[in-house]
Amino acid sequence: MDVRLRGDGPIDPFLGAASLFETELDLDLPVEVRVREDPEERTWAGHYDDRHVLNISRKAATSAMARELALHEFAHMARYEEEHPSHVQSTEEALFLALSGRSVERRKLSHCYQIANHMKDIYADDITLTVGPSGKLVTFFESQLAAAVADRPREHHHPDSRLLTGATDPDITVVNAAFALAMCERHDLVGRSHRLYDLAHAAADDAPAVDLGAFKRLFRSLAADPSASEYRKQLVDAARLYAVDAGGTSDGPAAAD
Structure with missing residues:
Protein backbone atom coordinates (compact mmCIF):
# COMPACT_ATOMS: atom_id res chain seq x y z
CA MET A 1 0.00 0.00 0.00
CA ALA A 66 -5.49 9.17 14.37
CA ARG A 67 -4.64 5.59 13.41
CA GLU A 68 -8.24 4.44 13.78
CA LEU A 69 -9.56 7.39 11.74
CA ALA A 70 -7.07 6.62 8.98
CA LEU A 71 -8.02 2.93 9.02
CA HIS A 72 -11.68 3.90 8.67
CA GLU A 73 -10.94 6.08 5.64
CA PHE A 74 -8.83 3.33 4.04
CA ALA A 75 -11.89 1.09 4.40
CA HIS A 76 -14.01 3.66 2.56
CA MET A 77 -11.40 3.66 -0.21
CA ALA A 78 -11.59 -0.13 -0.46
CA ARG A 79 -15.39 -0.01 -0.71
CA TYR A 80 -15.09 2.62 -3.45
CA GLU A 81 -12.59 0.52 -5.42
CA GLU A 82 -14.81 -2.56 -5.23
CA GLU A 83 -17.79 -0.43 -6.35
CA HIS A 84 -19.86 -1.47 -3.37
CA PRO A 85 -23.42 -0.15 -3.79
CA SER A 86 -23.14 1.90 -0.58
CA HIS A 87 -20.31 3.89 -2.10
CA VAL A 88 -21.54 4.34 -5.67
CA GLN A 89 -25.27 4.86 -5.13
CA SER A 90 -26.29 8.50 -5.62
CA THR A 91 -27.76 9.84 -2.40
CA GLU A 92 -29.59 12.51 -4.35
CA GLU A 93 -31.32 9.89 -6.51
CA ALA A 94 -32.44 7.89 -3.47
CA LEU A 95 -33.75 10.99 -1.70
CA PHE A 96 -35.67 12.00 -4.79
CA LEU A 97 -37.32 8.57 -4.86
CA ALA A 98 -38.02 8.71 -1.13
CA LEU A 99 -39.31 12.26 -0.82
CA SER A 100 -40.66 13.24 -4.22
CA GLY A 101 -43.92 15.16 -3.91
CA ARG A 102 -43.35 16.05 -0.28
CA SER A 103 -42.15 19.21 1.39
CA VAL A 104 -39.28 18.50 3.79
CA GLU A 105 -37.62 20.86 6.23
CA ARG A 106 -34.11 21.81 5.14
CA ARG A 107 -32.87 20.56 8.50
CA LYS A 108 -34.48 17.16 7.94
CA LEU A 109 -33.12 16.94 4.41
CA SER A 110 -29.62 17.63 5.71
CA HIS A 111 -30.09 14.88 8.27
CA CYS A 112 -31.05 12.43 5.51
CA TYR A 113 -27.57 12.92 4.07
CA GLN A 114 -26.18 12.18 7.53
CA ILE A 115 -28.17 8.93 7.58
CA ALA A 116 -26.80 7.97 4.16
CA ASN A 117 -23.29 8.63 5.48
CA HIS A 118 -23.98 6.40 8.47
CA MET A 119 -24.92 3.61 6.08
CA LYS A 120 -21.65 4.08 4.20
CA ASP A 121 -19.80 4.09 7.51
CA ILE A 122 -21.35 0.77 8.51
CA TYR A 123 -19.95 -0.88 5.40
CA ALA A 124 -16.56 0.78 5.91
CA ASP A 125 -16.44 -0.31 9.55
CA ASP A 126 -17.37 -3.86 8.62
CA ILE A 127 -13.84 -3.81 7.19
CA THR A 128 -12.27 -1.66 9.90
CA LEU A 129 -13.40 -3.93 12.70
CA THR A 130 -11.97 -7.03 11.02
CA VAL A 131 -8.45 -5.56 10.93
CA GLY A 132 -8.24 -3.25 13.93
CA PRO A 133 -9.20 -3.10 17.61
CA SER A 134 -12.66 -1.94 18.63
CA GLY A 135 -12.05 -0.48 22.09
CA LYS A 136 -11.35 3.08 21.03
CA LEU A 137 -14.40 3.15 18.77
CA VAL A 138 -16.73 2.06 21.58
CA THR A 139 -15.22 4.60 23.97
CA PHE A 140 -15.58 7.31 21.34
CA PHE A 141 -19.23 6.45 20.68
CA GLU A 142 -19.93 6.58 24.41
CA SER A 143 -18.21 9.92 25.02
CA GLN A 144 -19.73 11.63 22.00
CA LEU A 145 -23.24 10.37 22.68
CA ALA A 146 -22.94 11.43 26.32
CA ALA A 147 -21.92 14.92 25.18
CA ALA A 148 -24.82 15.14 22.72
CA VAL A 149 -27.36 14.03 25.33
CA ALA A 150 -25.99 16.44 27.92
CA ASP A 151 -25.88 19.36 25.48
CA ARG A 152 -29.54 19.39 24.40
CA PRO A 153 -28.96 22.48 22.23
CA ARG A 154 -31.61 25.12 21.71
CA GLU A 155 -30.82 25.59 18.01
CA HIS A 156 -30.02 23.21 15.20
CA HIS A 157 -26.54 22.44 13.88
CA HIS A 158 -25.38 20.36 10.95
CA PRO A 159 -23.95 17.02 12.09
CA ASP A 160 -20.45 15.97 11.10
CA SER A 161 -20.30 13.60 8.14
CA ARG A 162 -18.32 10.95 9.96
CA LEU A 163 -18.44 11.33 13.72
CA LEU A 164 -21.09 11.73 16.35
CA THR A 165 -20.99 15.24 17.77
CA GLY A 166 -22.34 17.21 20.64
CA ALA A 167 -24.50 20.17 19.69
CA THR A 168 -26.61 18.12 17.30
CA ASP A 169 -30.34 18.50 17.54
CA PRO A 170 -32.34 15.84 19.41
CA ASP A 171 -33.82 14.19 16.31
CA ILE A 172 -30.50 13.35 14.64
CA THR A 173 -28.97 12.48 18.02
CA VAL A 174 -31.43 9.57 18.22
CA VAL A 175 -30.30 8.36 14.78
CA ASN A 176 -26.66 8.75 15.83
CA ALA A 177 -27.39 6.69 18.94
CA ALA A 178 -29.07 4.00 16.82
CA PHE A 179 -26.02 3.93 14.56
CA ALA A 180 -23.67 3.46 17.53
CA LEU A 181 -25.79 0.66 18.99
CA ALA A 182 -26.16 -1.04 15.61
CA MET A 183 -22.41 -1.03 15.04
CA CYS A 184 -21.83 -2.51 18.49
CA GLU A 185 -24.50 -5.20 18.03
CA ARG A 186 -23.48 -5.98 14.44
CA HIS A 187 -19.96 -6.81 15.66
CA ASP A 188 -20.80 -7.97 19.20
CA LEU A 189 -18.69 -5.24 20.78
CA VAL A 190 -20.58 -4.63 24.04
CA GLY A 191 -23.12 -6.30 26.30
CA ARG A 192 -26.69 -5.07 26.72
CA SER A 193 -25.81 -3.55 30.10
CA HIS A 194 -23.31 -1.14 28.54
CA ARG A 195 -23.83 2.55 29.26
CA LEU A 196 -24.43 3.19 25.55
CA TYR A 197 -27.92 1.73 25.93
CA ASP A 198 -28.83 4.11 28.76
CA LEU A 199 -27.52 7.06 26.77
CA ALA A 200 -29.43 5.98 23.67
CA HIS A 201 -32.69 5.72 25.58
CA ALA A 202 -32.07 9.15 27.12
CA ALA A 203 -31.62 10.53 23.61
CA ALA A 204 -34.83 8.83 22.48
CA ASP A 205 -36.74 10.43 25.38
CA ASP A 206 -35.74 13.85 24.02
CA ALA A 207 -37.09 13.09 20.52
CA PRO A 208 -39.98 10.61 20.80
CA ALA A 209 -41.01 11.05 17.15
CA VAL A 210 -37.82 9.34 15.95
CA ASP A 211 -37.93 5.55 16.33
CA LEU A 212 -34.63 4.49 17.95
CA GLY A 213 -35.40 0.78 17.63
CA ALA A 214 -36.41 1.00 13.98
CA PHE A 215 -33.22 2.79 13.01
CA LYS A 216 -31.09 0.40 15.03
CA ARG A 217 -32.68 -2.58 13.28
CA LEU A 218 -32.27 -0.95 9.87
CA PHE A 219 -28.58 -0.19 10.40
CA ARG A 220 -27.80 -3.51 12.08
CA SER A 221 -29.49 -5.62 9.40
CA LEU A 222 -27.84 -4.08 6.32
CA ALA A 223 -26.83 -7.00 4.11
CA ALA A 224 -23.09 -7.47 3.65
CA ASP A 225 -23.29 -7.67 -0.15
CA PRO A 226 -26.54 -6.11 -1.36
CA SER A 227 -27.42 -5.64 -5.00
CA ALA A 228 -27.67 -2.08 -6.27
CA SER A 229 -31.48 -2.18 -6.17
CA GLU A 230 -31.54 -3.72 -2.68
CA TYR A 231 -29.28 -1.01 -1.31
CA ARG A 232 -31.22 1.76 -3.04
CA LYS A 233 -34.41 0.47 -1.40
CA GLN A 234 -32.79 0.46 2.04
CA LEU A 235 -31.59 4.02 1.56
CA VAL A 236 -35.07 5.08 0.43
CA ASP A 237 -36.60 3.31 3.45
CA ALA A 238 -34.19 5.06 5.82
CA ALA A 239 -35.01 8.49 4.41
CA ARG A 240 -38.74 7.85 4.66
CA LEU A 241 -38.40 6.51 8.19
CA TYR A 242 -36.78 9.76 9.26
CA ALA A 243 -38.38 12.44 7.11
CA VAL A 244 -41.87 10.96 6.61
CA ASP A 245 -42.69 8.52 9.41
CA ALA A 246 -41.25 10.84 12.07
CA GLY A 247 -43.66 13.56 11.01
CA GLY A 248 -41.16 15.67 9.15
CA THR A 249 -43.13 16.24 5.93
CA SER A 250 -46.31 17.56 4.49
CA ASP A 251 -47.66 17.18 0.97
CA GLY A 252 -45.98 19.57 -1.37
CA PRO A 253 -44.24 19.97 -4.72
CA ALA A 254 -40.61 19.53 -3.65
CA ALA A 255 -38.36 17.60 -1.32
CA ALA A 256 -36.80 20.68 0.19
CA ASP A 257 -37.86 23.77 2.06
Missing part, protein backbone atom coordinates in the same frame (compact mmCIF):
# COMPACT_ATOMS: atom_id res chain seq x y z
CA ASP A 2 1.43 3.34 -1.08
CA VAL A 3 0.77 6.13 1.48
CA ARG A 4 2.22 9.59 0.89
CA LEU A 5 2.03 12.59 3.22
CA ARG A 6 1.50 15.95 1.56
CA GLY A 7 2.76 18.86 3.64
CA ASP A 8 3.80 18.95 7.27
CA GLY A 9 2.31 16.45 9.72
CA PRO A 10 2.80 13.10 11.44
CA ILE A 11 3.15 10.08 9.17
CA ASP A 12 3.35 7.29 11.76
CA PRO A 13 -0.44 6.95 12.40
CA PHE A 14 -1.09 6.54 8.67
CA LEU A 15 1.71 4.03 8.14
CA GLY A 16 0.48 2.13 11.20
CA ALA A 17 -3.05 2.09 9.82
CA ALA A 18 -1.74 0.91 6.43
CA SER A 19 0.15 -1.96 8.09
CA LEU A 20 -3.01 -3.10 9.86
CA PHE A 21 -5.10 -2.72 6.72
CA GLU A 22 -2.69 -4.80 4.66
CA THR A 23 -3.20 -7.80 6.93
CA GLU A 24 -6.55 -8.33 5.17
CA LEU A 25 -6.83 -6.02 2.15
CA ASP A 26 -4.94 -3.70 -0.16
CA LEU A 27 -5.72 -0.69 -2.34
CA ASP A 28 -4.96 -0.47 -6.04
CA LEU A 29 -4.43 3.29 -5.97
CA PRO A 30 -1.97 5.26 -3.80
CA VAL A 31 -3.23 7.29 -0.86
CA GLU A 32 -2.28 10.95 -0.47
CA VAL A 33 -2.68 12.26 3.08
CA ARG A 34 -3.45 15.97 3.43
CA VAL A 35 -3.25 17.42 6.92
CA ARG A 36 -5.41 20.53 7.16
CA GLU A 37 -5.40 23.31 9.72
CA ASP A 38 -9.15 23.71 10.24
CA PRO A 39 -10.06 21.52 13.24
CA GLU A 40 -13.68 21.34 12.10
CA GLU A 41 -12.76 19.49 8.90
CA ARG A 42 -12.23 16.16 10.70
CA THR A 43 -11.64 13.37 8.16
CA TRP A 44 -13.01 12.50 4.76
CA ALA A 45 -11.83 10.64 1.67
CA GLY A 46 -11.69 11.89 -1.90
CA HIS A 47 -11.43 9.56 -4.89
CA TYR A 48 -9.70 10.36 -8.19
CA ASP A 49 -8.62 8.40 -11.26
CA ASP A 50 -5.02 8.11 -10.09
CA ARG A 51 -5.23 8.31 -6.27
CA HIS A 52 -7.29 8.52 -3.12
CA VAL A 53 -6.95 11.55 -0.84
CA LEU A 54 -7.31 11.29 2.92
CA ASN A 55 -8.17 14.74 4.27
CA ILE A 56 -7.69 15.13 8.01
CA SER A 57 -7.44 18.06 10.39
CA ARG A 58 -4.17 18.56 12.25
CA LYS A 59 -6.08 18.15 15.50
CA ALA A 60 -7.37 14.75 14.42
CA ALA A 61 -4.02 13.72 12.91
CA THR A 62 -2.28 14.27 16.23
CA SER A 63 -5.01 12.74 18.39
CA ALA A 64 -5.15 9.32 20.02
CA MET A 65 -7.70 8.32 17.37
Whole structure:
Protein backbone atom coordinates (compact mmCIF):
# COMPACT_ATOMS: atom_id res chain seq x y z
CA MET A 1 0.00 0.00 0.00
CA ASP A 2 1.43 3.34 -1.08
CA VAL A 3 0.77 6.13 1.48
CA ARG A 4 2.22 9.59 0.89
CA LEU A 5 2.03 12.59 3.22
CA ARG A 6 1.50 15.95 1.56
CA GLY A 7 2.76 18.86 3.64
CA ASP A 8 3.80 18.95 7.27
CA GLY A 9 2.31 16.45 9.72
CA PRO A 10 2.80 13.10 11.44
CA ILE A 11 3.15 10.08 9.17
CA ASP A 12 3.35 7.29 11.76
CA PRO A 13 -0.44 6.95 12.40
CA PHE A 14 -1.09 6.54 8.67
CA LEU A 15 1.71 4.03 8.14
CA GLY A 16 0.48 2.13 11.20
CA ALA A 17 -3.05 2.09 9.82
CA ALA A 18 -1.74 0.91 6.43
CA SER A 19 0.15 -1.96 8.09
CA LEU A 20 -3.01 -3.10 9.86
CA PHE A 21 -5.10 -2.72 6.72
CA GLU A 22 -2.69 -4.80 4.66
CA THR A 23 -3.20 -7.80 6.93
CA GLU A 24 -6.55 -8.33 5.17
CA LEU A 25 -6.83 -6.02 2.15
CA ASP A 26 -4.94 -3.70 -0.16
CA LEU A 27 -5.72 -0.69 -2.34
CA ASP A 28 -4.96 -0.47 -6.04
CA LEU A 29 -4.43 3.29 -5.97
CA PRO A 30 -1.97 5.26 -3.80
CA VAL A 31 -3.23 7.29 -0.86
CA GLU A 32 -2.28 10.95 -0.47
CA VAL A 33 -2.68 12.26 3.08
CA ARG A 34 -3.45 15.97 3.43
CA VAL A 35 -3.25 17.42 6.92
CA ARG A 36 -5.41 20.53 7.16
CA GLU A 37 -5.40 23.31 9.72
CA ASP A 38 -9.15 23.71 10.24
CA PRO A 39 -10.06 21.52 13.24
CA GLU A 40 -13.68 21.34 12.10
CA GLU A 41 -12.76 19.49 8.90
CA ARG A 42 -12.23 16.16 10.70
CA THR A 43 -11.64 13.37 8.16
CA TRP A 44 -13.01 12.50 4.76
CA ALA A 45 -11.83 10.64 1.67
CA GLY A 46 -11.69 11.89 -1.90
CA HIS A 47 -11.43 9.56 -4.89
CA TYR A 48 -9.70 10.36 -8.19
CA ASP A 49 -8.62 8.40 -11.26
CA ASP A 50 -5.02 8.11 -10.09
CA ARG A 51 -5.23 8.31 -6.27
CA HIS A 52 -7.29 8.52 -3.12
CA VAL A 53 -6.95 11.55 -0.84
CA LEU A 54 -7.31 11.29 2.92
CA ASN A 55 -8.17 14.74 4.27
CA ILE A 56 -7.69 15.13 8.01
CA SER A 57 -7.44 18.06 10.39
CA ARG A 58 -4.17 18.56 12.25
CA LYS A 59 -6.08 18.15 15.50
CA ALA A 60 -7.37 14.75 14.42
CA ALA A 61 -4.02 13.72 12.91
CA THR A 62 -2.28 14.27 16.23
CA SER A 63 -5.01 12.74 18.39
CA ALA A 64 -5.15 9.32 20.02
CA MET A 65 -7.70 8.32 17.37
CA ALA A 66 -5.49 9.17 14.37
CA ARG A 67 -4.64 5.59 13.41
CA GLU A 68 -8.24 4.44 13.78
CA LEU A 69 -9.56 7.39 11.74
CA ALA A 70 -7.07 6.62 8.98
CA LEU A 71 -8.02 2.93 9.02
CA HIS A 72 -11.68 3.90 8.67
CA GLU A 73 -10.94 6.08 5.64
CA PHE A 74 -8.83 3.33 4.04
CA ALA A 75 -11.89 1.09 4.40
CA HIS A 76 -14.01 3.66 2.56
CA MET A 77 -11.40 3.66 -0.21
CA ALA A 78 -11.59 -0.13 -0.46
CA ARG A 79 -15.39 -0.01 -0.71
CA TYR A 80 -15.09 2.62 -3.45
CA GLU A 81 -12.59 0.52 -5.42
CA GLU A 82 -14.81 -2.56 -5.23
CA GLU A 83 -17.79 -0.43 -6.35
CA HIS A 84 -19.86 -1.47 -3.37
CA PRO A 85 -23.42 -0.15 -3.79
CA SER A 86 -23.14 1.90 -0.58
CA HIS A 87 -20.31 3.89 -2.10
CA VAL A 88 -21.54 4.34 -5.67
CA GLN A 89 -25.27 4.86 -5.13
CA SER A 90 -26.29 8.50 -5.62
CA THR A 91 -27.76 9.84 -2.40
CA GLU A 92 -29.59 12.51 -4.35
CA GLU A 93 -31.32 9.89 -6.51
CA ALA A 94 -32.44 7.89 -3.47
CA LEU A 95 -33.75 10.99 -1.70
CA PHE A 96 -35.67 12.00 -4.79
CA LEU A 97 -37.32 8.57 -4.86
CA ALA A 98 -38.02 8.71 -1.13
CA LEU A 99 -39.31 12.26 -0.82
CA SER A 100 -40.66 13.24 -4.22
CA GLY A 101 -43.92 15.16 -3.91
CA ARG A 102 -43.35 16.05 -0.28
CA SER A 103 -42.15 19.21 1.39
CA VAL A 104 -39.28 18.50 3.79
CA GLU A 105 -37.62 20.86 6.23
CA ARG A 106 -34.11 21.81 5.14
CA ARG A 107 -32.87 20.56 8.50
CA LYS A 108 -34.48 17.16 7.94
CA LEU A 109 -33.12 16.94 4.41
CA SER A 110 -29.62 17.63 5.71
CA HIS A 111 -30.09 14.88 8.27
CA CYS A 112 -31.05 12.43 5.51
CA TYR A 113 -27.57 12.92 4.07
CA GLN A 114 -26.18 12.18 7.53
CA ILE A 115 -28.17 8.93 7.58
CA ALA A 116 -26.80 7.97 4.16
CA ASN A 117 -23.29 8.63 5.48
CA HIS A 118 -23.98 6.40 8.47
CA MET A 119 -24.92 3.61 6.08
CA LYS A 120 -21.65 4.08 4.20
CA ASP A 121 -19.80 4.09 7.51
CA ILE A 122 -21.35 0.77 8.51
CA TYR A 123 -19.95 -0.88 5.40
CA ALA A 124 -16.56 0.78 5.91
CA ASP A 125 -16.44 -0.31 9.55
CA ASP A 126 -17.37 -3.86 8.62
CA ILE A 127 -13.84 -3.81 7.19
CA THR A 128 -12.27 -1.66 9.90
CA LEU A 129 -13.40 -3.93 12.70
CA THR A 130 -11.97 -7.03 11.02
CA VAL A 131 -8.45 -5.56 10.93
CA GLY A 132 -8.24 -3.25 13.93
CA PRO A 133 -9.20 -3.10 17.61
CA SER A 134 -12.66 -1.94 18.63
CA GLY A 135 -12.05 -0.48 22.09
CA LYS A 136 -11.35 3.08 21.03
CA LEU A 137 -14.40 3.15 18.77
CA VAL A 138 -16.73 2.06 21.58
CA THR A 139 -15.22 4.60 23.97
CA PHE A 140 -15.58 7.31 21.34
CA PHE A 141 -19.23 6.45 20.68
CA GLU A 142 -19.93 6.58 24.41
CA SER A 143 -18.21 9.92 25.02
CA GLN A 144 -19.73 11.63 22.00
CA LEU A 145 -23.24 10.37 22.68
CA ALA A 146 -22.94 11.43 26.32
CA ALA A 147 -21.92 14.92 25.18
CA ALA A 148 -24.82 15.14 22.72
CA VAL A 149 -27.36 14.03 25.33
CA ALA A 150 -25.99 16.44 27.92
CA ASP A 151 -25.88 19.36 25.48
CA ARG A 152 -29.54 19.39 24.40
CA PRO A 153 -28.96 22.48 22.23
CA ARG A 154 -31.61 25.12 21.71
CA GLU A 155 -30.82 25.59 18.01
CA HIS A 156 -30.02 23.21 15.20
CA HIS A 157 -26.54 22.44 13.88
CA HIS A 158 -25.38 20.36 10.95
CA PRO A 159 -23.95 17.02 12.09
CA ASP A 160 -20.45 15.97 11.10
CA SER A 161 -20.30 13.60 8.14
CA ARG A 162 -18.32 10.95 9.96
CA LEU A 163 -18.44 11.33 13.72
CA LEU A 164 -21.09 11.73 16.35
CA THR A 165 -20.99 15.24 17.77
CA GLY A 166 -22.34 17.21 20.64
CA ALA A 167 -24.50 20.17 19.69
CA THR A 168 -26.61 18.12 17.30
CA ASP A 169 -30.34 18.50 17.54
CA PRO A 170 -32.34 15.84 19.41
CA ASP A 171 -33.82 14.19 16.31
CA ILE A 172 -30.50 13.35 14.64
CA THR A 173 -28.97 12.48 18.02
CA VAL A 174 -31.43 9.57 18.22
CA VAL A 175 -30.30 8.36 14.78
CA ASN A 176 -26.66 8.75 15.83
CA ALA A 177 -27.39 6.69 18.94
CA ALA A 178 -29.07 4.00 16.82
CA PHE A 179 -26.02 3.93 14.56
CA ALA A 180 -23.67 3.46 17.53
CA LEU A 181 -25.79 0.66 18.99
CA ALA A 182 -26.16 -1.04 15.61
CA MET A 183 -22.41 -1.03 15.04
CA CYS A 184 -21.83 -2.51 18.49
CA GLU A 185 -24.50 -5.20 18.03
CA ARG A 186 -23.48 -5.98 14.44
CA HIS A 187 -19.96 -6.81 15.66
CA ASP A 188 -20.80 -7.97 19.20
CA LEU A 189 -18.69 -5.24 20.78
CA VAL A 190 -20.58 -4.63 24.04
CA GLY A 191 -23.12 -6.30 26.30
CA ARG A 192 -26.69 -5.07 26.72
CA SER A 193 -25.81 -3.55 30.10
CA HIS A 194 -23.31 -1.14 28.54
CA ARG A 195 -23.83 2.55 29.26
CA LEU A 196 -24.43 3.19 25.55
CA TYR A 197 -27.92 1.73 25.93
CA ASP A 198 -28.83 4.11 28.76
CA LEU A 199 -27.52 7.06 26.77
CA ALA A 200 -29.43 5.98 23.67
CA HIS A 201 -32.69 5.72 25.58
CA ALA A 202 -32.07 9.15 27.12
CA ALA A 203 -31.62 10.53 23.61
CA ALA A 204 -34.83 8.83 22.48
CA ASP A 205 -36.74 10.43 25.38
CA ASP A 206 -35.74 13.85 24.02
CA ALA A 207 -37.09 13.09 20.52
CA PRO A 208 -39.98 10.61 20.80
CA ALA A 209 -41.01 11.05 17.15
CA VAL A 210 -37.82 9.34 15.95
CA ASP A 211 -37.93 5.55 16.33
CA LEU A 212 -34.63 4.49 17.95
CA GLY A 213 -35.40 0.78 17.63
CA ALA A 214 -36.41 1.00 13.98
CA PHE A 215 -33.22 2.79 13.01
CA LYS A 216 -31.09 0.40 15.03
CA ARG A 217 -32.68 -2.58 13.28
CA LEU A 218 -32.27 -0.95 9.87
CA PHE A 219 -28.58 -0.19 10.40
CA ARG A 220 -27.80 -3.51 12.08
CA SER A 221 -29.49 -5.62 9.40
CA LEU A 222 -27.84 -4.08 6.32
CA ALA A 223 -26.83 -7.00 4.11
CA ALA A 224 -23.09 -7.47 3.65
CA ASP A 225 -23.29 -7.67 -0.15
CA PRO A 226 -26.54 -6.11 -1.36
CA SER A 227 -27.42 -5.64 -5.00
CA ALA A 228 -27.67 -2.08 -6.27
CA SER A 229 -31.48 -2.18 -6.17
CA GLU A 230 -31.54 -3.72 -2.68
CA TYR A 231 -29.28 -1.01 -1.31
CA ARG A 232 -31.22 1.76 -3.04
CA LYS A 233 -34.41 0.47 -1.40
CA GLN A 234 -32.79 0.46 2.04
CA LEU A 235 -31.59 4.02 1.56
CA VAL A 236 -35.07 5.08 0.43
CA ASP A 237 -36.60 3.31 3.45
CA ALA A 238 -34.19 5.06 5.82
CA ALA A 239 -35.01 8.49 4.41
CA ARG A 240 -38.74 7.85 4.66
CA LEU A 241 -38.40 6.51 8.19
CA TYR A 242 -36.78 9.76 9.26
CA ALA A 243 -38.38 12.44 7.11
CA VAL A 244 -41.87 10.96 6.61
CA ASP A 245 -42.69 8.52 9.41
CA ALA A 246 -41.25 10.84 12.07
CA GLY A 247 -43.66 13.56 11.01
CA GLY A 248 -41.16 15.67 9.15
CA THR A 249 -43.13 16.24 5.93
CA SER A 250 -46.31 17.56 4.49
CA ASP A 251 -47.66 17.18 0.97
CA GLY A 252 -45.98 19.57 -1.37
CA PRO A 253 -44.24 19.97 -4.72
CA ALA A 254 -40.61 19.53 -3.65
CA ALA A 255 -38.36 17.60 -1.32
CA ALA A 256 -36.80 20.68 0.19
CA ASP A 257 -37.86 23.77 2.06
